[in-house]
Every structure is written in C-alpha cells, then in structure tokens.
Amino acid sequence: MITENHCIQLDQNDALATLRQQFALPPDTIYLDGNSLGAQPRAALDHAQHIIHQEWGTDLIKSWNTAGWFNRPLSIGNELAPLIGAQADEVAVTDSTSVNLFKAAAAALHLQRNTPAHAQRRIIVTERSNFPTDIYILEGLSHFLNDGYELRLVDQPADLHSAIDQDVALVVLTHVNYRTGYMFDMVELTAHCQAQGALVVWDLCHSAGAVPVDLHAANADFAIGCTYKYLNAGPGAPAFIWVPKKHQPHFTQPLTGWWAHQSPFEMQTNFKGAPDIRAALCGTQPIISLSLVSSGLAVFKQTTMAQIRTKSLALTDLFIQLVEERCADHPLQLETPREHAHRGSHVSFAHPHGYAIVQALIEHGVIGDYREPHIMRFGFTPLYTSFHEVWQAVDILKDILDHQKYDLNLEKNAVT
Amino acid sequence: MITENHCIQLDQNDALATLRQQFALPPDTIYLDGNSLGAQPRAALDHAQHIIHQEWGTDLIKSWNTAGWFNRPLSIGNELAPLIGAQADEVAVTDSTSVNLFKAAAAALHLQRNTPAHAQRRIIVTERSNFPTDIYILEGLSHFLNDGYELRLVDQPADLHSAIDQDVALVVLTHVNYRTGYMFDMVELTAHCQAQGALVVWDLCHSAGAVPVDLHAANADFAIGCTYKYLNAGPGAPAFIWVPKKHQPHFTQPLTGWWAHQSPFEMQTNFKGAPDIRAALCGTQPIISLSLVSSGLAVFKQTTMAQIRTKSLALTDLFIQLVEERCADHPLQLETPREHAHRGSHVSFAHPHGYAIVQALIEHGVIGDYREPHIMRFGFTPLYTSFHEVWQAVDILKDILDHQKYDLNLEKNAVT
Numbered sequence A, B: 001m002i003t004e005n006h007c008i009q010l011d012q013n014d015a016l017a018t019l020r021q022q023f024a025l026p027p028d029t030i031y032l033d034g035n036s037l038g039a040q041p042r043a044a045l046d047h048a049q050h051i052i053h054q055e056w057g058t059d060l061i062k063s064w065n066t067a068g069w070f071n072r073p074l075s076i077g078n079e080l081a082p083l084i085g086a087q088a089d090e091v092a093v094t095d096s097t098s099v100n101l102f103k104a105a106a107a108a109l110h111l112q113r114n115t116p117a118h119a120q121r122r123i124i125v126t127e128r129s130n131f132p133t134d135i136y137i138l139e140g141l142s143h144f145l146n147d148g149y150e151l152r153l154v155d156q157p158a159d160l161h162s163a164i165d166q167d168v169a170l171v172v173l174t175h176v177n178y179r180t181g182y183m184f185d186m187v188e189l190t191a192h193c194q195a196q197g198a199l200v201v202w203d204l205c206h207s208a209g210a211v212p213v214d215l216h217a218a219n220a221d222f223a224i225g226c227t228y229k230y231l232n233a234g235p236g237a238p239a240f241i242w243v244p245k246k247h248q249p250h251f252t253q254p255l256t257g258w259w260a261h262q263s264p265f266e267m268q269t270n271f272k273g274a275p276d277i278r279a280a281l282c283g284t285q286p287i288i289s290l291s292l293v294s295s296g297l298a299v300f301k302q303t304t305m306a307q308i309r310t311k312s313l314a315l316t317d318l319f320i321q322l323v324e325e326r327c328a329d330h331p332l333q334l335e336t337p338r339e340h341a342h343r344g345s346h347v348s349f350a351h352p353h354g355y356a357i358v359q360a361l362i363e364h365g366v367i368g369d370y371r372e373p374h375i376m377r378f379g380f381t382p383l384y385t386s387f388h389e390v391w392q393a394v395d396i397l398k399d400i401l402d403h404q405k406y407d408l409n410l411e412k413n414a415v416t
Helices: A004-012 A017-022 A043-058 A060-066 A072-084 A097-113 A132-145 A157-163 A186-195 A245-250 A287-291 A293-300 A305-326 A354-363 A387-402 B004-012 B017-022 B043-058 B060-066 B072-084 B097-113 B132-145 B157-163 B186-195 B287-300 B305-326 B354-363 B387-402
Strands: A091-093 A123-127 A150-154 A168-174 A199-203 A222-225 A240-242 A346-350 A369-371 A375-379 B091-093 B123-127 B150-154 B168-174 B199-203 B222-225 B240-242 B346-350 B369-371 B375-379
Touching: A004 A305, A004 A387, A043 A060, A043 A287, A043 A293, A043 B043, A072 A091, A072 A240, A072 A287, A072 A293, A097 A132, A097 A168, A097 A199, A097 A222, A097 A240, A097 A245, A123 A132, A123 A157, A132 A150, A132 A168, A132 B132, A150 A157, A157 A186, A168 A186, A186 A199, A287 A293, A287 B287, A305 A346, A305 A387, A354 A369, A354 A375, A354 A387, B004 B305, B004 B387, B043 B060, B043 B287, B072 B091, B072 B240, B072 B287, B097 B132, B097 B168, B097 B199, B097 B222, B097 B240, B123 B132, B123 B157, B132 B150, B132 B168, B150 B157, B157 B186, B168 B186, B186 B199, B305 B346, B305 B387, B354 B369, B354 B375, B354 B387
Parallel strands: A123 A150, A123 A168, A168 A199, A199 A222, B123 B150, B123 B168, B168 B199, B199 B222
Antiparallel strands: A091 A240, A222 A240, A346 A375, A369 A375, B091 B240, B222 B240, B346 B375, B369 B375
C-alpha cells in the first residue's frame, strides 16, 4: 500500500517542484483542472499591466509597430512551436480552436478537391466521442460546402483503421480524448491516413504542454489546439493553428480577412493570400489575451517536455493506484488507459453519481470536473501539481465516497 | 479668423470635458487616432488586475459560472446594445470583425436561398472603397460557396442605388468609410435594399461610439463592428455582431462551434443551433480582452450619443475650418463631407506627401495616421479630445507644412 510519506518523498525528489512557485494558486485548494483552465502564471499580472499601461495607454497606436503587436500571432507561434514539434514560421496563435479547425479542415478539403485522384472524395472521418465542437464545425463546414460531404463518426479507436478508407478526404482526430484521456499513436495513424490518401488534422487541445508532440516526426498535415489548458495562457486565450511548410504554398481557407493578405496595408481590392503561415490568419487579434500566452510559455522554457511527461505519468499512475487501492469498495470505473503509450495527462473515472461527487470534491477543495455521462475528470499538470496533492485528493475522495457526503439532488450548472 | 482663445473657451463650455480624466493619455501628445485604436480607460488597469488575480488566479475554473464568463459575450453585448439601437439579447461581443462579417453574410445568403423568390440571386454589392477586409471576406465566402456568387464593387456612393437591383442577394456597407469619413444614410439605404429584396449588413467599425446609430429605426438586417476604436475596449478586443430578433429564428452560419449549440454542455454529437443570439457565437472567447470591453463602455454610460455627436461635429467643423484658414497655401484636399449628415467622427485630407507629413506630425506629438493613397486621417473622440488640442494640432501641421519639416525619403512602415 502506498503511504502519504511516500508521496511526500516523491515531491522531495521532484526536479520540477520549484516551478510551482511561478503560479498563483489559491490556498486550501488542490487544483486538478488544469486540463480545462490552466493556473495563472504569477508573471501574467505584471505582463498585463505592462501591456495595458505602456503598450496601450502610453504608446498607443505606435505599438502595432514598436511593440510588435502586428507580428505577435506569429512571434508567439514561434515560441509555442517547439512544444509541438513545429518549425519556425509554421504556427499562428489566433482566433479560437473552433475557428482554426474550420480553417484547417476547409483548407484540407480544398487541397483534396485540387488533387485529381482525390477530387471526388466526400467522406470526413472523426470520432463520435471527439469533443463536440470538432464534430459541429465539421458538420457546419460540410453543410455550407453543399457538395455531398458526409461525416463518418467512428465509435471506437479500434474501428478507425477500417473507417479510414479510400473514400475519405479528411480525418480529424483529437490526439488526447477530452473525456477518457485516451491518446492516439499520432505517427501510426497519420501514416495510415496518408496511405489511404486522406489528409489529417490533429486537435492538440489536451496535448500541447501535456504530452510530447512531434508533428514533423509524424509527418502530419495540419494541427490546431488551445492555449488555455496545459499552456496556462489564460481563460479563452487565442488558440493555435499549425500549417507545415509543405502545405503553406497551397493553403487556402474561406476566412480571408485582411491579416491573411500578402500585403494587408496596400489596401488592395482583391484578396491575394500570403504564401506563408499568415494565410491562416483572419482579423485583428485580442492583444492583451494574446500576449499573455507568452507568460504561460515562459515556464516551459525552464524544463523539457520529456521531464514533464515523466512526471505526468508518475502523477497519473499514482492517482490511479491510490484510487484503486483506497476506494476499492465503490463503483468507480477507470476510463483512462493504463498503458502509458495511450494515456494523456488527465485521468477519468466513471461513477453513477459522478456529478454530485465532483461537486462535493469542489466543496472540499479538490477541483476536478465532470463531463457527461458520469465522468469525473482529474487533470495533472506537472508544472504545479504535487504528489502529496494526489494523496490528499484521493483521501478526500475516499472520505466523500465512504460517508456519502454528496447531494444527489444537485442541479447541473451550465459549466461544471 | 478663429483664435486659440476661442478654442480654449470652447473647452470651458464643454459638458464632456471632465470625461477626459477617465483616460490614461500620454503627456505632450495630441492623440487624433482614436478611430484606429481608442485610448485606455484608466479603469481598465484595475479591471484587468481583478480578472487575472481574482477571477483567473484565485477562482479558476469556477469563474465560468460564478464570474459569468460563460455569459460574458452576451452580457457585454447587452451593455453595448443601446449605443447602436439594438435591443437586449441581440448583440454578441465575440471573435473579430472579419469573422463576424463572414457569419452575418453567410447567414444572410442562407436566408435568401431559402426564400423562393430570391433563391437564385447571386450578386453581393459592396463599395470598392470599403475597408479591404470586408471585400476579402465576401470574396472568400463567395469562393467557398462555389455557387455562382459574384461581387459587384461600386465606385461612388451615388452609384449605389442603381447597383442595388433585383439580382442582388446581399449588400454590405460600412456606415462610415474608413478613409474619407463619409457616412451613409442608413435609414434610406436600408429601405432601398429591402425594396429591391436584398438583405443588408452594416459594418459599424467607424460608427459605434462615434455617431448615433439606431439599427431598429433603420429596420436593418444585420450589423457587425469592432470595439477597439471609438469604444476604447483595448487593442484587438473582440468585435460585435448584431442579429435582430426578427432574424434569430432562422439565423444559421457555417462556424457552428459549441457555443452556438442550444445545449453546449450536453455534449451531443449533432449540432442543434441555439434559437437566439448565441447562434452567432462559435468558440471560447479571450476573457481578459473581452472583459475590458466593459471598461470602455462604462464611460459611455455617463453621457449620451446625442451629446457625443454634438461635440464630434463641433470638433470636426473646427478642424476643417482651421486647416482651411491656416494652411490655405498648401495642396490639401478635404476628403470628408462638409455636410454633417454625411460625416463621421474623423476628417481626412489628401496631400501628395501625406505619408511623410503624418510621420512628421507624429514626431511632433500629433498622432494621426495615414491610409493609401495620400490620405492623412485625424480622428476626433469627444470623450477625450479637446478643442484646444484641435488648435494645437493644426498649429503644428501648419508649421510642418510651411517649413517642409518632413522627410520624403521615409520608408513606409507595416502599420502607420
């Protein structure tokens, strides 16, 4: 049996332990929801003050040039690039994940329509258990293209191979599933898609900053993802889109705002798309929220994704083991793969009263979250989650379960 | 001849003069570029600190409910609504102007295709002198729909009536032109569009907070606009989209992200659009930049658009008169209408050396901007521009022109 002392010992041996000081975390709280909203880097406060007071308030319009606002979606994209195996000038931090998926998927379908052997393909594959916005965006895109596109929703990871056949134009997969934490083998699946002539968009919302990602090693086509989860960029901070050099010359997407123009300030009356990553931009970005993405990324420069991954697996292994040892009498069902190769950085357990239990945990200072149906989700963020917190969280969970300290009459909130 | 003392007197009689104190403006600067980037409300700094420290850093994920993050695009939309003659629950503050135009234009074309008498219309009318992103977005949308849509670019306001005929599905007009400051008669033009069976989207980028707008009085169809100009919401702050109640039940646009779903947290695998303004949303918004829109709007609650308009016209009249009196020897060409009914809140003069002169003005502390070709733009923001500043700006302009204090060899910056 694992002891509390053992967990305390793990913290003492943790090379990343000191990074926690760089985050403002509330007292008496065990925050296991960095997979939904990352914690606040302390530096973000001064950074915001600088942007508001100096760049906006004092330098005003000049900051578009002097502070580099105009280039910021790309300069921050370059800061993010190493975390996902992207090269320089391949990543833009801009818009929302949903909007970026729309762009990437539209661009991929455009490429296929212009490839004679693939021009008639009309199937788009994704998982039924994908985060709904991905499915909705693909639905919206298909509907508006009004050209026979159909979604093929796959029920199980094991069914993906056979579902991706030579009728498929596009595959959109979330690398780490938002509910279960299941992680796909990006290299293997990308190769399969491409062998079938399909293009693939990887959604990295639960991967970027959570697990090592090497888009170039996988020879992936496109990727998108958010920055406000493991990258700690702030609530709703702009998302990213990756367009590798190989696809940039032919990248064209319908949201052809002026930021995607090759010469935006010449005020031409015809759109001429930039031949580079700028083609993935659209309109003016929210500079304050965008800038704070840098405060989140700054912490990653002090470690490596390999170190983060090692600690992440140790944290999730510990949590699974402790729950299974200490809460064995309760109907908890592990939804997350035990195999490291298929596990992201969060762990989900199903329980028939999952919603009420999560609310009770929150009241007792353990912040996890709930996802339909029955899923209790716990995110582990190696930059600030300690091993002792894992012990304490399971201790509180055990107490809530053992003594039924949860209210089955709770109404579900809009966001949980 | 107008005297400096007369201008100082105008400030003493200005009911809005005290509002200037609510803005952080740099010393020794006459800021005439609020039509491009509004000044920083002093309150924005504390507001940002509260959001970062309390809502994000301390309350973390709970803030989606407790701080109202989830509803913020709509709650701030409701704060903005009175400035444009919108009703409650008709405005969302979200995404960029370009993305919102894409949504509004797509929704309008969808409505037309579902109106049997209009289903074959394939012409989209806009002005050749419209801000380019509007033209580019309409181009991108037409291309993407791949169904015969064509842009009809109109050269002169006087040609609009004849260009809007019964082949036209959609008209997209910017209420106040970004270069000339020409303002359309929204009531008359909307009526003409509708008499021809066309729907109309009004772009209010240079109108919201600058001139009185009454979308309902005009019986308009859709509107979009930005918040970072006259609304002083901060660099690149999210834009707005107006969908009146009459169009909400049938509003459908291609960017069907989860925020547009009627039950986003049920995680359904089929998109069912919300029957209300939420249908104009897409993905998660940048909460910090979004929230600061409120700091900008708070100042407007202390006055009325009628008061703002009175001062705006007094400022632009004064500027035109002073330039024409004091710089009469120079080849300056007024590009902005003299008639009040057709003037927004900025004034443009063309000069063959416009770019170099604007740079010299900036060096001398007068911040205006330059737009191709040859246009020097000066924005007048009644909330913080004083009459004496108008005098001083013209004084400096006269000095620069009289003594040719500008450098014709300057290279153009990316953003000016």
